[in-house]
Amino acid sequence: MQKLSLPLPAPDALAASQALQQRILDELAQHQGWIPFSRYMELALYAPNLGYYSGGATKLGKDGDFTTAPEMTPLFGATLAQFYAQCLPQISAQVMEFGAGSGKLAKDFLTECRTAGIAIERYFIVELSGELRARQEEYLKDFAEVQWLPAMPEAFSGLVLGNEVLDAMPVDLLRKTEQGWREVGVALNTADGESVLSYQERDCDPVRAAQIPDDETLQDGYLTEVHSVAIGFMHSLSAMLRSGQTQTGKAAAALLIDYGFPAREYYHPQRHQGTLMCHYRHHSHPDPFYLPGLQDITAHVDFTAMAQAALDGGLQLHTYASQAGFLIQAGIAQVLARTSAEQVMQYLPQANALQKLVSPAEMGELFKVLLVGTELNLPATLLQQDRSHRL
Template identity: 70%
Template structure:
């Protein structure tokens, strides 16, 4: 593989990555010399203290590795709050957020609720990382409605939010060979003479038929085709379904799940021309394809197969309410009305927000790449949110 030309990490960060590499190597040894890529991705992202999302380095914004919509503009969270105000008539006035990051989305959401008089009793954040929770607690100290959870509860009724959650869930990699489908996992190569660090390498293994069956038109794809399957994210969707089903039985109130992420429906995801898959890594605002580079210091993501997510939701008893672009969703949720609160004459305040809105909704920026999947139980969306619906593409 071509040597990457990326910023050199600080010595402390490099030591943390090297420690994680040793932990990954030990895990590979425990599993007879091979682990699925999903296991490697789990260790690289979520190992306590050294994993990417569990360590202390900044992840978001200009000093981090990437920027998310809530970090770009408070209009994003405010738009979701405006929508929530119309949905709470059908459910309990409470929210559960997954993947809360710095807590910026929660703060903007709750600030808009305060401003607009939207009653919200509880804002639950499901957070496994102690470091992220500490950041969130500091940012949200003025909002007593916020409650932190370490795991998904058995029952819930309300609004569930997940912005860029599904793309960070571990995926498995499959490759089409001349003999059929195989699974791409991670093994240890022979160590180089000038280093004591473990050298991670790819290795193919036989693939269970049930895994290849998750790929539409799998037999028609050419040899050499590499792609992902989303076993963990499917399981997450089924768990959401079970939680909301129980909540509906307990409270008689409906629930909605709004998931915002970059991805495609299955027909586009597994297109013959997408022959290298969608796996991508982000290190200090540099995107590159090598997941073995400095594990623990870079993000590893894959685009979302929204058809698979919708299918898992339906299988768990939820209804498919909407699938649309981020642009259509935000515009119909009233984001331009929120911008109009700032006077154009006040350029210092107005122009940054107008520029951020442009990035959020422009087809050339995030507006088309990011999609919004809404599923739920006992809920009906406002008619305006269905104007740009694309459920037929799933």
């Protein structure tokens, strides 16, 4: 693989990465020298105290590796709060967020609820990382509604939020060969006298290969991802929301926002190298073995698979839309309009951020919104941008 030219980490960060590499080598030794890529990705992102999301490095904003919509502008969280208000009182007055990161989305959401008089009893954050939870507790100390959970509960009635959550779930890699699909895992390889982590193929579980539609149109050598972990998450999410409705008699819904495609676009013949991408200090590159624990590893979301998993779990598909379409219909322009254009110093940064969120050349088209749940009557305006027929 081509040698990367990226910013060097600080000595303590490099030491942490080296410790994680040793943890990965120990894992390989325990499994005859080979592990699925999904296991490697799980360790790289979530190994206790060492993984990208469970370690101590800054992830978001100008000092991190990438910027998310909530970090760009409070308009995003405020607009989601306005959408939540439109779901009341059909749903219980509580929210659950997965992947809360810095806590910025929670803060903006709760600030909007407070200033707009939107009822909210509890804002749950499901957080696996003790380090991240400590940061969130400090950042959200003025909001008594926030409560942390170490895992997904069995039942919940309200609105679930997941912004850029599905793309951070481990994926398996598959490559098409003359003999059929092969699984691309991780092994130790010696190159130029140095032992390095690298890809190695093995026989593929037919169940995983079955997730790829119309594979007869794909050429040999085609590399792609399948999303078994995210599908499992959607099944668990479905069971939680259905149990929540059973217990409370009220509806429940999950709003998932991420970058990705429907299956026909995801597994397009031209997307022959898959969608796996790494992010380090605002540089994007394709090498997942570079400084494990110090870089993000992501894959685009197969929204068809996510929607089907929700349907299989007993939920309804309420809408699938572009981020631009959803935010506009949910009222983001009206939220911006509260700031007078004459207040140039306040208005212009927010207007520029809104443009990035909804522009087809920025985040507006690449990012999609999937809303699934139990019985829920949505305003007709929110369904005007529905693209469920494309899934």
